[in-house]
Amino acid sequence: xxxxxxxGHKNRRGTRGRAIWAVATVAAAAALVAMTGCNLGPKAxxxxxxQLFTQKCGSCHTLTGAGTNGAVGPxxxxxFKQARANGMDDDTIEGVVKAQVENPRxxxxxxxxxxxxxxxxxxxxxxxxxxxxxxxxxxxxxxAPVFQPPAFFATNCGGCHTLAQAGTTGTxxxxxxxxxxxxxxxxxxxxxxxxxxxxxxGYPPNVMPQNFGQTLTPDQLTALVQYLQTSTGGAASGGGGGGGGGGxxx
Numbered sequence: 001x002x003x004x005x006x007x008g009h010k011n012r013r014g015t016r017g018r019a020i021w022a023v024a025t026v027a028a029a030a031a032l033v034a035m036t037g038c039n040l041g042p043k044a045x046x047x048x049x050x051q052l053f054t055q056k057c058g059s060c061h062t063l064t065g066a067g068t069n070g071a072v073g074p075x076x077x078x079x080f081k082q083a084r085a086n087g088m089d090d091d092t093i094e095g096v097v098k099a100q101v102e103n104p105r106x107x108x109x110x111x112x113x114x115x116x117x118x119x120x121x122x123x124x125x126x127x128x129x130x131x132x133x134x135x136x137x138x139x140x141x142x143x144a145p146v147f148q149p150p151a152f153f154a155t156n157c158g159g160c161h162t163l164a165q166a167g168t169t170g171t172x173x174x175x176x177x178x179x180x181x182x183x184x185x186x187x188x189x190x191x192x193x194x195x196x197x198x199x200x201x202g203y204p205p206n207v208m209p210q211n212f213g214q215t216l217t218p219d220q221l222t223a224l225v226q227y228l229q230t231s232t233g234g235a236a237s238g239g240g241g242g243g244g245g246g247g248x249x250x
Contacts, residue, residue: 045124049132051155052125059214060116065136067144068215073116080138094134101126147220149227160208165231173208174200180232188225192216 050066058068062075080093104116121129136142150166158168162175179200180188190197193213196205216224 042127044131045128046132046135047155048125049128049130052121052129053132054215055156055209055211056120057129059211063133063137064144065139065142066132067147067217067220069217070214076133076137077142078138081140082138084138084140090131090134093137094130097130097133098126101130147217147223149224152220152224153227163228163231173203176228177232180228183229185222185225185229188228189221192221192224 053063053066054068057063057073058066058070060070060072062069062071062077064077080088083093101116101120102118102122104118153163154166154168157163158166158170160170160172162169162171162177164177183191193216195208195210195212199205213221
């Protein structure tokens with residue numbers, strides 16, 4: 001989303017400056033977007049947009065509606081709050097987000113090494129993310145969604161993992177009904193937040209997303225681990241096999 005990071009470098013200084021710069025950037029981008037007319041394309045998939053935002057943007061951006069609290073890039077609620085109060089509508093915000101993703105800008109004028117990688121999402125994915133952000137960013141009174149581990153797993157993990165309780169049949173990562181038996185809560189937690197710590201035999205590293213440790217709050221991670229333990233018949237008190245490299249824990 002707006003002002004991500006370059007090359008994994010996380011520069012957390014100048015947060016206030018970035019926030020002010022973000023608001024100014026939103027205003028400038030909005031002026032350009034206003035000249036492009038209304039959005040007449042197909043209706044966006046907001047659920048898909050939320051999923052993509054959480055995976056690709058949430059570790060760097062705060063967005064209350066998505067339940068993310070990243071602090072590397074600007075707080076998107078803050079960036080759009082005043083714009084909404086001034087009458088900016090969802091279509092215009094959507095256009096601003098698209099413009100930022102397609103043409104990333106520094107987090108602040110003096111921080112040219114802190115910006116969002118270009119091409120983070122494109123095509124329909126970009127449309128979905130932009131529409132989702134526009135639907136929640138800076139909306140007065142919006143609350144963080146209630147975290148539901150079964151829904152989170154089905155949306156974010158089921159495409160790669162088999163888990164009978166969730167009704168998922170993915171084969172990119174290990175079958176969790178087998179892989180998680182006997183594992184302790186600590187081991188499962190590590191396999192989610194640091195999936196390359198222990199690589200599951202037969203699966204390559206770096207397949208599973210590496211940022212769940214940042215996008216999930218500690219309480220959410222604990223709830224997800226409990227769900228996985230319960231779904232696979234619990235865990236032995238002393239723990240069991242290895243961790244989740246290649247997607248084992250998720």
